[in-house]
Amino acid sequence: MERVTAPDGASIALHSTGTGPGVVLVHGGGVTIEEYRRLIARLSDRFTVHAYNRRGRLDAPARREPYSVEHEIDDLGAVLEHTGARYVIGHSYGGFVALRAALRLPIERLALYDAALRIDGTPDGTYLDDVDEALRAGKSARAMAIVAAGVNTHSAVSRLPLSVRTAICRAFLRTPIGRRMGELLPMTLFETRQVLAHEGSADAYAGVTADVLLACGASAPGYFEEHHTKLARVIPRARTMVVPGARHDAIAIAPARLVDPIAEFFAAPLTSLPTTPA
Structure with missing residues (x-):
């Protein structure tokens, strides 16, 4: 385990596993990196996976108050700078963090699974x-x-x-x-x-220049696929993928039908990835 200093001086515990190009994992809400052990293990023979617990969890520092997603982006930026990694995986709320981060951090390639977004009024948050x-x-x-x-x-x-x-x-x-x-x-x-x-239209992410894989589960709530389709129309180098039979937690379960396409996405030459036409 290494320690990374965040912009506010806090110490981020970084857990790195594997060999090859660096990939940073930004985990979802309600969980820690422990739930992603299978994903990390199944990518670590091809990539160096850098994982860290977001603030307020296990070995992570306390959350800054008042809380803002910008604090999460600052922490991710510190991890990217420390590791030199330019590839990122984000799941659920971690996908929201990573996508927002791609608007201002040097991310070259971004894989999202069921990114938690509110686009054009969906999903409903009145509950x-x-x-x-x-x-x-x-x-x-x-x-x-x-x-x-x-x-x-x-x-x-x-x-x-x-x-x-x-x-x-x-x-x-x-x-x-x-x-x-x-x-x-x-x-x-x-x-x-x-x-x-941060609710709005997908156009808010048109400035993302990274290669983006927008993956969602066929057995997850339908608004994830709806959002990803809208994002793929405005992000210049984005494509979508629907994983058959996969639920929202599939990235933690890490079936080959999800992990292999993500690995291929990270391994492909940056200049030859297909994009989804507008």
């Missing part, structure tokens, strides 16, 4: 107030049930009565990953509100 209320009342399972339904709008489970969904989440919170996600839920809400604060 967040109910989550805040549940957390203030100490009802973590209820709060998680509301979040799950608000995010997974396509799921049949999201249409079950709230009491049933709360019971399911209460059981989930007893698992190791459930406990971690429950502990991080207040932080996840702060991050989600940053996504909402």
Whole structure:
């Protein structure tokens, strides 16, 4: 493990594994780099994967207040500068961070999986107030049930009565990953509100000059594919990929049908990648 000094003087713990060109992983909300062990392992025979826990998690420094996605971009910039890496993978909220970062940091190639964005009014974020209320009342399972339904709008489970969904989440919170996600839920809400604060059209990302792979899961909420399609129309060097049977957490599960195309994307010559026509 190495230490990277952030612009505010905080010390970022950097975990690097593998050999080859450097790729920086920006993980999603509600989790840590621990959930991406399979992805890291399956890329590390071809790339040096640099992973770090975002602020407020495990070995990461405390989050700066008031929180802003710009702080995340500063930390990513410090990691890129320290490692010399110019390739980035971002998942969910980490995809939002990485895409915003690509507007001002020297990122040459960016792979996003289910990037968390709010484009043209979708997805709806009105459920967040109910989550805040549940957390203030100490009802973590209820709060998680509301979040799950608000995010997974396509799921049949999201249409079950709230009491049933709360019971399911209460059981989930007893698992190791459930406990971690429950502990991080207040932080996840702060991050989600940053996504909402940057709501707009895909045109906001037209200035991204990196080669971009916009991957999403066929079994994830449909707005991810919708957003990626809109982004591919305005980002000059972007293309989309839908992964059959993949859910929102597929990048952590790291099936070959997702990992291999990402590896090929990073390995391809910069000058020969196809782009999606406008």
